[in-house]
Amino acid sequence: MPGTDETTDFEQLWDYGQPAHSETLFRERLAQAPAHSSYLAQLLTQIARAQGLQRQFNAAHETLDKAEAILQPDWRRAHIRYRLERGRVFNSSGQPDQARPHFLAAWEQALAAGEDFYAIDAAHMMGIIEPPAAQMAWNLRAVALAEQTGDPRARNWLGSLYNNIGWTWHDQGDYDQALAFFEKALAWREQQGKIGPIWIARWCVARARRSLGDVETALAMQRALLAEQEAAGAPDMYVREEIGECLLALQREPDEARRCFALAYAQMSQDPWLAANEPERLARLRRLGGVSES
Numbered sequence: 001m002p003g004t005d006e007t008t009d010f011e012q013l014w015d016y017g018q019p020a021h022s023e024t025l026f027r028e029r030l031a032q033a034p035a036h037s038s039y040l041a042q043l044l045t046q047i048a049r050a051q052g053l054q055r056q057f058n059a060a061h062e063t064l065d066k067a068e069a070i071l072q073p074d075w076r077r078a079h080i081r082y083r084l085e086r087g088r089v090f091n092s093s094g095q096p097d098q099a100r101p102h103f104l105a106a107w108e109q110a111l112a113a114g115e116d117f118y119a120i121d122a123a124h125m126m127g128i129i130e131p132p133a134a135q136m137a138w139n140l141r142a143v144a145l146a147e148q149t150g151d152p153r154a155r156n157w158l159g160s161l162y163n164n165i166g167w168t169w170h171d172q173g174d175y176d177q178a179l180a181f182f183e184k185a186l187a188w189r190e191q192q193g194k195i196g197p198i199w200i201a202r203w204c205v206a207r208a209r210r211s212l213g214d215v216e217t218a219l220a221m222q223r224a225l226l227a228e229q230e231a232a233g234a235p236d237m238y239v240r241e242e243i244g245e246c247l248l249a250l251q252r253e254p255d256e257a258r259r260c261f262a263l264a265y266a267q268m269s270q271d272p273w274l275a276a277n278e279p280e281r282l283a284r285l286r287r288l289g290g291v292s293e294s
Contacts, residue, residue: 008042019053026050041067041078045085052085055272057093064089076113080106084121096129103129116154120146124157127164132172139165159188159197163204170208179208195232199225203239210246219246237267241285248288262289 013025026047033040044067051060064086071078087102103125110119123142127135139161146157166181186201206221226239244260247253265285268274274282286293 008039010043010046014046016053019050023047023050023054036070038072038075038078041070041075042081045078045081048085049088052089052092055092055276057089060085060089076109077115077118080110080113080115080118080122083109084118084125087122087125091125091129099125099129116145116149116151117157120149120154120157120161124161124164127168132168135168136165139168156192159185159192159201162188163201166204166208170211175208175211179205179212182208199229199236203236203242207242210242210249215246215249219243219250222246237264240264241268244288258288258290260289261285262291265289265291 010026010029013022013029015022026043029043030040033043044063048060048063048067051057051063064082067078067082071082083102083106087099087106090096090099090102103122107119107122107126110116110122120142123138123145127138127142130138142157143161143165146155146161149155162181162185166178166185169175169181170178182201182204186198186205189197189201202221202225206218206225209215209221210218222239222242226235226243229235229239240260241264244257244264247257247260265282268285269282285291
């Protein structure tokens with residue numbers, strides 16, 4: 001384990017769905033951070049991550065420059081986290097080739113330091129940025145480490161990793177394998193008992209069912225999921241999109257399908273990431289939902 005890295009107490013402040021709020025909370029901790037400390041360096045990496053999630057890439061790199069400037073050789077965890085977040089900012093800004101050496105360095109440094117949680121994080125990021133032929137190998141490395149680690153926090157990666165492997169199979173057109181891993185992810189999430197991740201895992205299982213041609217089952221699953229979310233006051237745009245897709249595939253209930261697409265578009269068009277990375281998807285939702293261009 002790292003020798004002189006300080007324990008951090010700000011991890012619980014993260015809300016990845018509200019990065020601006022998380023950044024505000026992290027900045028409030030800056031006043032408490034000892035100058036030129038590993039704690040400060042790690043805190044700066046998380047501020048940079050929050051900035052990257054807001055697509056403030058130049059600001060994120062500037063924050064990481066500040067972290068890099070105070071890094072000391074024996075701050076092993078701080079070095080790893082710096083590498084991870086520098087890589088994430090490059091990747092999020094559309095520069096995966098710039099990200100790759102940082103993720104590789106984080107992987108190697110974390111393995112050497114016995115930091116399984118961060119090694120898995122690095123491997124999972126490599127599984128995202130690499131070409132399809134190499135993605136699976138990185139995801140399987142991450143799963144192997146997560147399944148054998150003695151660190152409970154590192155084991156918590158398994159749900160995300162099963163999900164990522166499922167999407168890798170799905171992208172390759174092997175929907176049976178995709179479904180198998182989505183079901184593993186769902187079983188893991190249900191064991192953990194957190195409703196948000198459970199809903200996402202159920203959505204993925206239903207999505208794979210649609211790809212396999214079992215559209216009736218997929219539609220029933222998505223409708224049940226939406227009913228639960230509406231009862232909780234948290235209807236999800238992706239669930240509505242999928243209900244629309246199922247109805248479209250079944251050539252049924254065109255008015256309901258159009259309504260689902262329109263509602264999905266109203267929410268998804270406000271997502272900066274989708275606007276930057278999936279404009280064709282948004283344009284299709286707008287067209288299918290009968291939404292006029294403003």
